[in-house]
Amino acid sequence: MRIVTILISGALLVGCCTNVTQDPSQGGLAGGVCGLTTGAYDQRIDEREARLAQVQGERYVAVQRQEDLKVNDAQSRRELSNMKSQVSRLQGQISSVTVSTTNKKGQKAELSQRANNLQAELNRLQGQPPVSQDYERRKAELEDEIANLWTIVNTL
Structure with missing residues (x-):
């Protein structure tokens, strides 16, 4: 019953x-x-489990994306650090070249002045009558020194 x-x-x-x-x-x-x-309860459970699986899948994708972004961020930071180092080295080289250029300009001006002085002495000697062999020897020495100085000036 x-x-x-x-x-x-x-x-x-x-x-x-x-x-x-x-x-x-x-x-x-x-x-x-x-x-x-x-079966409504079972259907609700199935729907919620499906939604849970979907949310977990989305979370997994988001976590993977976050990890990828972390790796890209770290790589970008390394590249930025390397570029900063390169810029720093280049600035040092520029400073060195600037100093070197300034020094070379000074040397060039000094050598150029010496060459002009020698040329003036040579012109003075040419304006005088040759008196001795010393005159010809000194003239040849001055011409050689002038040529050497211009070679040095042009290589700077």
Whole structure:
């Protein structure tokens, strides 16, 4: 007799499913029985598990993207550091070249002045009558020194 009572009660409750919500938080006992017998609970569980799997997949993609961004950030920081080092080395080289250029300009001006002085002495000697062999020797020495100085000036 109990079985019959249970079956009749179940049939009555299932019959009541048409007017009862299948939301387990709102349906009460009738909604619970209705949800179990119609499979609504299982369907809600499946939907929520599917949504959970989707959210977990999105989270995995987001975590991977974050890791990729961290790697790219670290690489960019290394490249930036390398570029800063290169700029620093180039600035040092520029300073060195600037100093060297300034020194060479000074040397060139000094050598040029010496060459002009020698040329003036040579012009003075040429304006005088040759008196001795010393004159010709000194003239040849001055011409050689002038040529050497111009070679040095042009290589600077």
